[in-house]
Amino acid sequence: MKEFKFSPENKSILAQLRKMPIFDAMEPEQLAEVVKMGRIRRYDEGEVIIAEGEMDQMVFFLAQGSCTVQVEGLGVGVISKVGDVFGEMGMVDAEPRSATITAREQVICLAMDGSFLDQMKTVDDLASKGLFYRIFSEILAARVRDANARILKLEDELKDLSVQMPSI
Template sequence: MLTSIDRLLLVRGVPIFKELRDDFLVRLASIMNEVSYPPSKMIFAKGQEGRSLYIVVAGKVRVHIDDKKDLAVLDKGNCFGEMSLFDAEPRSASVTAITNCDCLVLTQQQLYEAIDETPDIAVNIIRMLSRRIRVQNGQINTQNEQISKLSEELKKLEAYKQSVI
């Protein structure tokens, strides 16, 4: 179990909460549930309904589309599951504990009550989501460039093959 001070220090370090007042963070951190997961335990599955954000207290988790495609590995101080707090859409990825993992959980209802009290939290979450989208877009662009280069190389090889035949 985390002490109140440990909870405050951890939550204060999470990007979406960084700019919020300590008195607000103390209250928010105190209402979060602490949960533990063993290695290889799926925390939630892609397609599942979600209404909670998780903060990694200890251990590591992998965010993945399937067993072969990892999107990220997250450790202490990182959060995941935040998209489900704002829309009614199913989870876009699965999250599985890599090691023994402890998390703090913030529910949608708790967050909405917090936003009513401190609207800045919504702006911070939007910023974090925007950063994640930018990173994903960068990865997609890099992959598209690599595919384009490979396609050009393949065309050159085909042209060479035709000239030899």
């Protein structure tokens, strides 16, 4: 992993971040303040970004590339859209990481320590914190819906298998 301090003067990365739903509603001053607290990280193919079971509160905003998501060594998803957020659960609940995230190709992301919300100094820091927590809640709700759909599908497949299996 290579890490670079983010400079608010870097207009190309700032423009890329502006495309992310989590940042597009922020005023330019808010965005500049938030990203000043972050680091740009580059991961090479195969490099682990987050390791299951570790404790930290880093939150990542994908700017380029794609990642695999594994739980107990089993592939459960892919992170591939610019603006995808991962690692937010560690910030929300301060529990060990529930998955391993690995770069499928070169990945560039904005990495922020979860304490960045406590470090915000603007007049609108409460509004900014609320925005981040709302977005994190929306992300987690979407993941729960997806997990529920997967569970239902697996239950249906299991029922189909049990109907096809002769009794012994």
